[in-house]
Amino acid sequence: QVQLVESGGGVVQPGRSLRLSCAASGFAFSLYPLHWVRQAPGTGLEWVATISDDGSKQYYADSVKGRVTISGDKSKSTLSLQMNSLRVEDTAVYYCARGPPLNPLGPFDYWGQGTLVTVSS
């Protein structure tokens, strides 16, 4: 069955970097776009970044553009999110999610359970 398992969260100081990973299984990794979505404490869901199925296109929310890089490793079926220059407002649970095959524009049909990132001094 489809599984997405996030890891890499933790407590980090403002200005530092963190790399999140999402291990995917149960589907053909190279055929699906993948996304990162976050939920800050007490708030709603916020889309963060998307990578196309072939890895050639990346899309970012304005709130993270220039500080975050989404990437995929087909050989390991792993999605990553490199986050630099972290801010207190980046504190959130980060989810990875899958889109429909071969189409970055579509609903997110499977999600992981999330990993918590806390940015605090």
Place this chain on the structure above:
Amino acid sequence: DIQMTQSPSTLSASVGDRVTITCRASQSISTWLAWYQLKPGKAPKLLIYKASTLESGVPSRFSGSGSGTEFTLTISSLQPDDFATYYCQQYDTYLFTFGPGTKVDIK
């Protein structure tokens, strides 16, 4: 960017009630709208996509309607497992946006 709003923000209801949540987009998104259910500590769950198509495995008491800028999610008979927060999401553009959420709690 397309802004999404939802109403109400909180809804108190009883088991067996019919519940309706409204979602509005700041510009037309055709039917490129999804609904998700979120419970604490669990992975978000896709309920409805393309405004009215029920995701496989989702109970038929959930239904969606609407097009353009106004959409609704209806739960025909609320069950104990349905107490959760519900989000709409537009996927008309790559700057995906979610509504602020509607929390359905026990009356």
